[in-house]
Amino acid sequence: MQDYSMEESSSEMDLLRLFPYWLDTNQGNAILNDVNMRSLFILTGPNGGGKSSMLRSVCAAALLGVCGLMVPAASAVIPHFDSIMLHMKAYDSPADGKSSFQIEMSEIRSLVSRATGRSLVLIDEICRGTETAKGTCIAGSIIERLDDVGCLGIVSTHLHGIFDLPLSLNNTDFKAMGAEVVNGCIQPTWRLMDGICRESLAFQTARKEGMPDLIIKRAEELYLTMSRSNKQTSSTAHHGPSVGYSNVNGLVGMPDSLGNMFEPPSGTFGLLRKDVESIVTAICKDKLLDLYNKRSISELVEVVCVTVGAREQPPPSTVGRSSIYIIIRRDNKLYVGQTDDLVGRLGAHRSKEGMQDATILYIVVPGKSVACQLETLLINQLPSKGFKLINKADGKHRNFGMSVTSGEAMAAH
Structure with missing residues (x-):
């Protein structure tokens, strides 16, 4: 830790060589990342790629800095936030008679209603507990609302359909936890980078955790069938303007200005x-x-x-x-x-x-x-x-x- 400063008027946060506070950097098992936050981030990445770790690390750095304590980074510039709000994965609450999605909606409703341009908002795996299509649209609407507020923060997601929605965004960047090919396999690098990662590593993760190979192979067959069906459907359907229309299943990046960078496929x-x-x-x-x-x-x-x-x-x-x-x-x-x-x-x-x-x-x-x-x-x-x-x-x-x-x-x- 070299130094950090609190910025009274700045709406930007810079964390140099930020590391997960629960790891020992001397043992070489902590990946150090530079986080230059000027807006809301939509964060994607493979399973085990470090999305949740990034949220926790940023949250800890902001809290410690606001409290005047040492920050887990080489240096830091931290705004004077009026609130720091973190939503991690929700679980069922039988005592309250609520499902995990109900709990999530209740917590995020409170978060969205209180967020200001001076807030730090961190949401992990948004809208994960409901039907994919409607959950994607709710997530997109929440992101639009936070974008309009102008707060800093991170929203992590595996709902890649968000990037096909006609979102109106002016204060949002697209970040990803990187991946690379090692010995023919895709492996996370745990490094923050620009862009969108559509590679989930779902099959690889399931196989690593002992899922029978017969099930994985069948899942891969079903995935290919579904992909072909979606491609045939999209080739005949009329699409309106969207954030992006790429069908690539890997790391992608988004333009600085969303308003006029993309033309719809019908153009x-x-x-x-x-x-x-x-x-x-x-x-x-x-x-x-x-x-x-x-x-x-x-x-x-x-x-x-x-x-x-x-x-x-x-x-x-x-x-x-x-x-x-x-x-x-x-x-x-x-x-x-x-x-x-x-x-x-x-x-x-x-x-x-x-x-x-x-x-x-x-x-x-x-x-x-x-x-x-x-x-x-x-x-x-x-x-x-x-x-x-x-x-x-x-x-x-x-x-x-x-x-x-x-x-x-x-x-x-």
Whole structure:
């Protein structure tokens, strides 16, 4: 602990190298995080990723600082809060005849009604005890209310449907507890970062806790069935404006301004994205089928085209796996590429001017050679479908063992 100060007029809180107060940093088992809080946070992350620990650590730091005591951080700037309100997971109260959701609603009602712009509000696993769809909408409405109040705080959730709601937010940031790939498995890093984490690690957690493998495998089958059904439904339904419409199941980030950053899928940009997705999927399916028939690949893999919205990030599961990607810029021009590190490659692209708000589509494919072939094929064929590319010259790279079809020859120019 170096120093901390109380800010009488500031509405910002800075905690440098904050650590869970119940862990010993000398033993090396405490992850130190910098928390720069300028607004409300919506916090996501995998099971065991440290969301609850983050809430407890921030709450302890704020309480100790307000009381003039040592704060579990290297240094801290803490506002003079008029109230610090914490809601953790609720449980049934048989004596009161109330369910866990009733208890939660009662506590959060008290919290929301008393919160001011000088309050610190911390809610863990909001609306977890009721039907998912309605609980998501209640959670979204509560977040809008806290956003309007302008308080600091954290709302943690696994209700990823919140990010598909047409929320009106001006004082809310999106934070996540990070994850990384270790020996082929996704593991939490317990580090706070920008963005949204849609990776729950539910199956991995259940398996780790001894759930029979037969049950896990069946759950995975049901999940895939449900995902396909949802995708088919969403492709035919009309959607209004939303916070985001990405279908990626990993770490994603949200824009600084929600008011004009996203267009609904029914808009011009949404139609372009759907057209690109449809044509890219068809081209890749045909090529992979051709490679399978020629025994160039051992099995016919399913082509799944995933969208990563503006300023979002691909899931950590893409690291170390070959994929092709198409960047759709806001000027409607496309960039086609391939990589074994989609997270790193996209970060490099978005550091360039004009790429910060680009949306991407990606498909995981069996190996780098296949990715190179598909990259060249898409670069050569997409212009003939009416799309404008910014890297047509890469289509001349044909030395990947692929034959030139008449369609490719026509498209090459």
